[in-house]
């Protein structure tokens with residue numbers, strides 16, 4: 001099943017001269033969890049706002065369920081649940097009363113929809129506590145309940161685990177996974193926390209300064225950033241020659257005069273070592289490294305370089 | 308639309324200003340009753356106790372509904388219209404989806420409801436006082452008149468609401484705006500003989516005063532019948548009043564919807 005639930009073409013948003021989102025092309029497939037990963041200010045929220053019609057795109061277009069968001073809002077939005085940035089509710093009402101307002105507006109017929117949604121996020125039904133008295137995590141939970149209450153086909157969640165404690169995070173992660181696996185929902189989730197996305201998402205889009213740098217399935221990304229062997233040698237250029245001639249491989253990188261990175265880890269390390277020494281190259285270190293996704297994320301977003 | 312209005316009501320739960328609005332309806336009738344009972348000029352002016360009550364009720368209409376109601380409406384409007392901004396609920400409403408125009412219309416409908424409640428309460432309190440102190444006649448007409456007056460004043464106050472929404476500043480600023488608008492209207496009423504007709508007609512209080520006084524004259528004893536004759540050329544028909552106010556209301560609502568749409572982004 002490769003049906004696109006969300007698809008954008010050259011989606012762009014300018015605030016004045018600043019391009020918050022630039023020529024973004026993301027593809028969210030049915031029944032998958034898509035993680036939009038980016039640092040603060042990368043444009044995640046702006047992208048999601050455009051998808052929900054909360055702000056108009058400056059250029060480009062976005063399609064949800066195959067329909068353009070600009071003109072088919074009324075058909076699309078009832079099947080979308082969303083949480084954008086911080087939760088917003090009426091402080092003078094309880095959680096249940098707040099949800100009741102939105103249930104009424106969404107014309108939800110099912111009587112226990114509110115109760116189910118609250119149970120899902122671990123909030124009490126018909127509690128007397130006012131929203132104004134909620135803790136940060138409770139507010140966030142209520143916002144998630146609002147997003148899932150009407151049983152939408154697509155969930156757009158902007159940093160949904162903000163403010164949740166570790167157990168809460170695990171719970172939310174579990175039920176997002178469950179929504180996707182058991183009920184076939186499509187989920188677009190954003191975060192600046194890579195491990196979170198790595199644990200949850202099937203597909204990942206990395207966005208930085210408004211541009212999409214990578215879009216790949218998690219599996220492909222992990223493969224791409226597999227192991228490598230780092231050699232610290234007296235003469236990296238000479239070592240490269242040896243690898244080319246003796247081991248017939250080009251799958252390596254010379255990082256500087258003394259560092260060489262061999263990406264093909266199937267080659268025998270001991271033999272290479274011996275060969276280097278035989279050719280008069282001193283080897284001070286040969287080490288197998290595994291780039292974590294974290295390192296990769298830092299690398300592509302131009303963060304602090306890898307070790 | 309009805310759903311939206313219903314939800315606007317739910318949102319008001321535990322808000323104290325609803326009670327305050329009803330309490331404000333008591334503000335003028337009680338002291339005015341006392342005044343009318345003890346002010347010799349009034350007692351001398353009127354031949355029956357029913358006439359005294361008529362005059363008392365007219366003052367309630369003048370002070371309570373024409374002077375106080377625009378202020379109350381401005382404040383209630385600020386509370387209603389700022390609520391989505393203050394609570395950051397705009398995004399949740401927009402993604403339902405609720406259009407900004409529908410939201411504005413629901414809130415304007417709330418204003419009309421509020422003013423009706425206020426006017427009915429005012430008249431009922433007056434009647435209560437009247438039953439104790441004077442004689443009461445023509446309750447039906449007075450209720451009907453006060454509701455109409457309330458609706459007209461509300462329609463005429465919508466430009467003020469549009470201005471409040473436009474500035475979207477603090478509550479204090481909005482309240483100051485309302486007081487300024489009320490005073491402006493009252494000054495307008497005092498000097499309406501000297502003003503161009505267009506301006507008099509664009510200020511809701513002078514406009515409704517002119518029409519209301521004439522209308523009431525036909526139904527009951529009125530204190531300043533001679534004064535009224537001086538404005539004979541200026542008095543609008545009810546149809547004119549409705550036309551002008553509807554026009555003002557429609558334009559204001561359109562502006563508010565536009566503002567709300569832009570704010571939503």
Ligand SMILES: Nc1ncnc2c1ncn2[C@@H]1O[C@H](COP(=O)(O)OP(=O)(O)OP(=O)(O)O)[C@@H](O)[C@H]1O
Pocket residue numbers: 015020038039040041042043044045046047192
């Ligand atoms: N209403 C606005 N007016 C002007 N600039 C804006 C507006 N909203 C966002 N921006 C700018 O757009 C850029 C992207 O912001 P956005 O909120 O999409 O980032 P984000 O990826 O969600 O970041 P975070 O992880 O901090 O939530 C930022 O540089 C921000 O300053």
Ligand SMILES: [Mg+2]
Pocket residue numbers: 044045046085158
């Ligand atoms: Mg954000």
